[in-house]
Amino acid sequence: MKVLVTGAGGFLGKEICKQLIESSKGEVHGIGRNHYASLEELDMDQFKLDIRDPLAVNHFFEEQKYDAVIHVAAKAGVWGKFSDYYEINYRGTCNLINAALNTKVKYFVYTSTPSVVFGSKSLSGADETLPYPSKFLTDYAHTKTLAEKTVLAVDKEKMQTCALRPHLIYGPGDPHIEPRLLEMNRKGRLRIIGDGKNKVDVTHVSRAAEAHVKALKAMEKNPSLSNQAYFIGDEEPVVLWDFINSMVKKAGQKPVTKRIGQKLCYLLGGIFEFIYSFLPRSLEPPMTRFVCLQLSEDHYFSHEKAKRDLSL
Secondary structure, three states: OEEEEEOOOOHHHHHHHHHHHHOOOOEEEEEEOOOOHHHOOOOOEEEEOOOOOHHHHHHHHHHHOOOEEEEOOOOOOOOOOHHHHHHHHHHHHHHHHHHHHHOOOOEEEEEOOHHHHOOOOOEEEEOOOOOOOOOOOOHHHHHHHHHHHHHHOOOOOOOEEEEEEEOOEEOOOOOOHHHHHHHHHHOOOOOEEOOOOOEEOOEEHHHHHHHHHHHHHHHHHOHHHOOEEEEEOOOOOEEHHHHHHHHHHHOOOOOOOOEEOHHHHHHHHHHHHHHHOOOOOOOOOOOOHHHHHHOOOOEEEOOHHHHHHHOO
16 A cells, blocks of 8 residues: 655654554655655655645646545644635645545545534533534634545545544654643743643544554445544543643643633633734734633543544
8 A cells, every 4th residue: 555644744744654664554655845854764755745736736646646645734723824724724635635536545544633623611521423613712623624524525435534633642752732831831821720620631642643544444444434533542531730740840840830710811812812813923822712721621532433443
């Protein structure tokens, strides 16, 4: 099998490439907007490709003729221009799907996010029957939802697809969550929001990557699994602020002890969003309503479907 991994130079993408190669899945290629030194140690080819360019994507797929695509590349974040999120997360995914269908790719695994179902309420043990919310607090969640819907609507007779929703990916080399939290704590800006007892799913990067490899294998064996979404996470949810403080202590920083009420934090987030909406979008508010809820509400999910269908 010839497999393409988008976003291959990223934290999760590289681990997926590594596991694909180790599982002797066949020829593995990676694409990104840059050349990544981190991929040179792996026995694979990498290419520069902007997924926002439909002509370039089509031409690339026609040249390479892939059997499967694992689409990891995305613009993440809680602030910025809607057009940036839309062009990368939604239009980029559409371009890949169209090129894959045109070149008869058999399997398409999409890296989604639990944010596609996160509105404003606590989620405790929810499963994949949970509907999408009517409103989104971030452009990231909105555009990832548009993309996920598109992936899961593909005719399974033409290409088998699935969407994986790993939550809060962490592990060695994490360039996102840990550095951001540690920087905030170093500046004294981190506060326990609410009672500090909220539970969340977290996902070690190796487990998140394993889910993608197993999803590909599962669709090969069982075509009926196509057009399905799956929540992915470690075995048990964690108390978020215990998890954060263990990370902080490991880095040699003082644990987070100062607190702020959820209602006040949410109000401040809304005020900051309003003020920063008049400023350059490159400037991110110190707090947003979405971040407030993510740090104070439960958001963990049932993984029974992934265990059953993906043997995860």
